[in-house]
Amino acid sequence: MNRSLENAKKTTSLASQIQAATGIALHHCYQCGKCAAGCPVADTMDLPSCQVLRLLQYESPEFDRQVLQSEAIWLCLSCETCHTRCPQDIGTPKVMNFLRGEAMRLRLAHPRSKDTQAFHHAFLGSVGRHGRLYEIGMLMGYKLRTGHLLKDMALGSKLHEKGKLNLLPHAIEDKAALKRLFKQTLNNPDSKE
Amino acid sequence: MATKVATQFEPKITAFVCNWCTYAGADLTGTSRTKYQSNVRVIRLPCTGRVDFMLIQKAFARGSDGIIVSGCHPNDCHYTSGNYHARRRWMVFTELMNFIGADMRRITFSWVSAAEGAKWAALVDEVTNTVRELGPYTEYQRLIDAGVA
Amino acid sequence: MSRVGVFVCHCGENIGSTVDCPEVAERCKQMPGVVHAEDYKYLCSNPGQNKIKQAIKDHQLEGVVVAACSPRMHEPTFRRAVTDAGMNAYLCEVANLREHCSWVHEEADSTTEKAVDLVRLQLEKVKRNKPLQPIEVPITKTALVIGGGVAGIQAALDIADSGHKVILVERSPALGGHMAQLSETFPTLDCSQCILTPRMVDVSRHPNITLMTYSEVEHLDGFIGNFKATIRKRARKIDEELCTGCGECLQKCPSKDISDGFNEGLTTRRAIYVPFTQAVPNIPVIDVENCRHYQKKKCDRCVKACPTKAISFNQQDELIHVDVGAIVVATGYKVMSTEKFPEYGYGTYPDVITGLQFERYASASGPTQGVIKRPSDGKEPETVVFIACSGSRDAAKGVKYCSKICCMYTAKHAMLLKHKNHNSKAYVFYMDIRAAGKNYDEFVRRAIEEDGVKYIRGRVSRVYEEDGKLVVKGADTLLGGRPVEIKADLVVLATASLPNDGQSELARKLHVGCDEYGFLAEAHPKLKPVETNTAGIYLAGACQSPRDIPETVAQASAAAAKVAALLSRSHLTREPIVAEVNRRPAPLHSDCTGCFLCESACPYRAIGQEEILDRDGIVIKTIAKINPGLCQGCGTCVATCRTKAIDLHGFSNEQIFAEIMSL
């Protein structure tokens, strides 16, 4: 423990990366717990938000890893309740977002997050192809990735009945521009957040 | 700090500061060991209200390339309102100087409180760099040379 | 003047490590006017000062430049040293080689060069220095105490007991301040009013104290020992001489539903009222805003009720001018209102109250005679949640500081609740328990250990109403941030202590500074904790920052001691850094043309006029004259004067001009 604390390099810790990428200073958190108190999913989380911040404050590789492996970072709804009420104005949802990206990049993401990851991939895949969301295409992609083939089938047909599903994608005109944007930003090494 | 090459022009900066805020602020810069460039020479006055515009003129006439005038923030004057009077004087003086074509980039007015040690360091560095960039105040030097009787 | 000695201090390594001090001294020897220059390890030490004194004698020096630390640090030291050697103190100047040079630059030739320049600046100045004599001013032996809470009461009594006159000005109709509102005080649980009321009576009876309630300081002029204050004595609409305090009028007033400030809005009062039963003075006041006589021009029931004909509808505010030598500011604090808490309902839930409101419930003289009830339905609450740090230490609410008293009074509140209602449950949400003080931590432990108050470490995120209860959503950070939900009957916010209303305006009138929050600023946080930057004005109590009663009283006594010391002197000496209008031989008499444009530029109204008369007493010329007693030496008039007729001793035109020319 002590060694890992000493080894903590300010330059590589998650906290310092977060500060560089988002400007959020995690050492400003004084652990009042108000974020967890108002969090709609705090009781579902394996690490309530204040604990996530506390672990990050150590800037130790061991604790950073524990955070990246937690399910909590995938449960944050970005509802901004914590941020709005935080006496120290810490944008926890942004932190969680950053952590999700890092967890995926380092392949440390919690096993139960694979559905969520699959959803994000399917979603972006659809947007990348068409410029707008093609819901059926996206859902099909998601189901293929997760294997939840039968889930929500009944709902799908009801939606169709109500005229709420488009069978064909609505694509934007300037697809080339979009392709360029995806290519540039997804390869941009500075753009990890 | 900028690395100094032997041939590099080193500007002469004169600062007129009030005793209670900026002078104390500059003291704080020292106490906090914040480093800044050594071109500046500080003239201590009780208050920015004491800064006769002629002092600024004489500093230019004496070959200053840049000038800083600094005192307490509005509402914080040790003498309650000396800085407000000073501010008015500068508001007219800067316009007049600009009207005769003086290079106003060479005069910097600032509020630096006794607690703003870091601001003082940043201010001096910024002014020093700006004026170094501008080079010697040759326009005024022409006048000075003409004035040597 | 051409016999100047220069003394260069190494300040140990502080200057010596980046500035070549021997070189500076050597260079100074070459400068015109310097007859002696030397460097030394520590000039401020006794041997260092002796070197200066010796050199003054050996070389018949007429001026001294000490190149050392900031003049704000040791100028007085060195000026005292030269005085010991028989030189006028003001012939010594200090060049700042430490704060302005060695500490802020790296070791380099240019740093030493700058040091030489800094000495040259002071050398050229000192050559033109003139011997100056400190100014003696008399002292008005009366103190003004502003604020009649416990701080003002204590300060006034202490000053009065030391034999000086005191004028005590209180804004509200009665003495007592917040302390009069409190129930029992921590950590002893003695009744607040029981200990305060006798002191209030002492004030009203003390032969040295003039009590002015319902009054405010309107304006202040002058300076230490010689202030001139204008006090607005607001019209009570009652003749204080005639009123016997019988209270007959109070019952007859028909305007009833006015929020009662003393009870923090929990009850109502009438338009003619005495703030509370034990009020000193026991004289009612008419609240003109709510009085039917003024608002509807028809009622006179109080007039009919009054047996002594003391009601005086036509009474007007009076402006009273007093001369005082010293001032104690004791204007107290206020608490943040519940409206500032969006997450706790913006003050719309009646059963979310402030700690001060809880005090009124807990007080035996309060609206419920000390029974804890809740505002919405008057029922006794069973579950009460206390939220500490409500607004304090909350940067998002603009209060970064700790309000200091809440930890203790919250423990007391929870304890009082448990004492008064044994079946009740008390929960305290806290971030830290700050109970440093004599018997303080023991007190908090008692609340937890003996009275069973539940302390939960965590902040409350939200309070909302559901089924007639207030749902308090918090988290227990000691359980790793586990959400905790408590259904409460009453929620008490230990709301942040804030600077009192009108305090910054008062500060401006008094020329004293405020900190970033609006609390009054002390002259030095450690060494001058009760002084302000304006000489002769002192601070006591929560106007300076939140504090509890013992600390307030201690500070009030400290301020009183300062005042007593000041008022027991026969006269004061002041720095002679003042402006003066020059005089010339006839027919000019002075360079002053008498345009008086300087008059309005003077922040101290120190500029008056002087008539120059001929032998027959006929006015030849009217010129400006500066009152050295009022002048504080800012020099604004000097820069305003076109003819250079005004000059400032210590920072004269010649001196500054010479400094510039030495560059």
Next chain:
Amino acid sequence: MRIGYYPGCSLKSSAREYEESVRALCAALDLELVEIPDWNCCGASSAHVMSADLALGLRTRNLAQAEAAGLDEVLTPCAACFSHLAEARMELADNPNKRQEVADFIGLPYSGRVRVLNVLAVLDRYRDRIAAKVKNPFRYKVACYYGCLLVRPPEVVQFDRPENPQSMDRLLEAVGAKPIPWACKTECCGASFSVTRTDVVANLSGRIVADAVKRNAAAIVVACPMCQSNLDLRRPEINQQLEQEHGIPVLYITQALGLALGIDPQQLGLQRHLVPVELPEPEPEVVTADDDDDDD
């Protein structure tokens, strides 16, 4: 009046009735909607996880297109899209370097001129006109549900107040409704977890539905397609979670106002709801005038 219009993906599919009612209501108010040419998806919450720049690019492209079309303001009915566009706008507002970088990514100039408005902010300007046009007063107890993204974080949305907001309440009061005081105005419904974590949605949305029902609301009114879909489409899961059948309908604010203005329910897309929109008898009209009410 003309105003820019960014529908976003869901208003073209699963929240079709939202677009239909927005258009119908705006037409009734003489407010012309100019759809941003060739708009694209804002990236929702997914883009940001992958790349902050991608998210910023997707959002800014829409704002840049709006600028190019000469628009000053853009109405964004979807609360999520609104929050994303507003956030991008704020992020670039005082960062010219980043602004240039993003402009390069999207290949369009961007100055930051266009302001982004949510549906409540726009309708609030027309409150008087709406009140004047009421045909069938909407005399129901309603639960105004704002959710997260309309009011949080305050510095991004610059709208109403973060706790107990009032804009929707005022609008509905203007058409005769009685907004209930309740606990869940700005609680989260589960948002984007609709597909992936239906259990979380059922739990969070369940609390909202239960509180609204308990406080006798006749309908929940929303201004966000995600909220609507979680409270409406996921009602079977909600009811299962609560072990109770709740039939309280979930209306868009534009639908509720549209009904009050006498617009045809079909035109407002009411038939597309999963939970049938069946409203009880309107509450009797309250006669006492507010003016005489003395709080004391």
Next chain:
Amino acid sequence: MEVLRNKAQDLLAQGQAQIVIGYEAGTGGIRRPSFARTAADTARLVWDADCISNLAGYLTRPEIKRMGKTAIVANASTLRALLQLTAERQLAEDAVLALAVAEDGTVTELATAQAVTDHVAALPDALSAADREQMNLLASMSREERWVYWEKELQRCIKCYACRSSCPMCYCGTCTMDCNKPQWVPVPSHALGNLEYHTVRAMHLAGRCVECGECGRACPVGIPIHLLTCFAEESVHQQFGQKAGASAKLDYALGTFRPDDKESFIR
């Protein structure tokens, strides 16, 4: 004109004034100051559009003051200077009787400072169209061009101080230029000293200049120095809203302030 002469005659005859200062014909068609102390003197008085010079400067001269009550034939700038001098306590309030002549030749007696104030308030702005044009031209130049312009112009100054002598507001017994402890401004006329002199003068007239242009007219080498003082005065007026010569109550812009004075250059 007859009306004026008669009025002057009456004033002298009835002892309401011991001297009437006005204009008379000078050489080459210009108007020069005229000092009428007898009925005969008044015959020399003239009034026409050429009476542009500011006569107020004479009012503060001790030799004039000694003569007793003064009446002065006053154009707009003379009236403004009269007010400003009163505000600066150089003239006792109501010490001077001003005679304002209208276009049709009628003469209004302005006996009190209040009367002068009211009269002045209705008069148009002081600066001539030509001067205004020159100001605009200077404003349109680059800073460097302006510097060269003034450098060239001021080089020609011979420090004869005619500007100072002609200025009604330059009444100081000891001018800054005469201060020699320290010698603020070098005595000889050279580029540096000249620039300092004229900027000092402009600063000292900021908030006090009545924009009569007398200094510019007095300059024997034709430097438009009045533009400097007028500029400073207008800078004051624009920034603080205070105007010299508008009232006999002192309202010196550089001796007063507002906490919310707006500037854009202080860091």
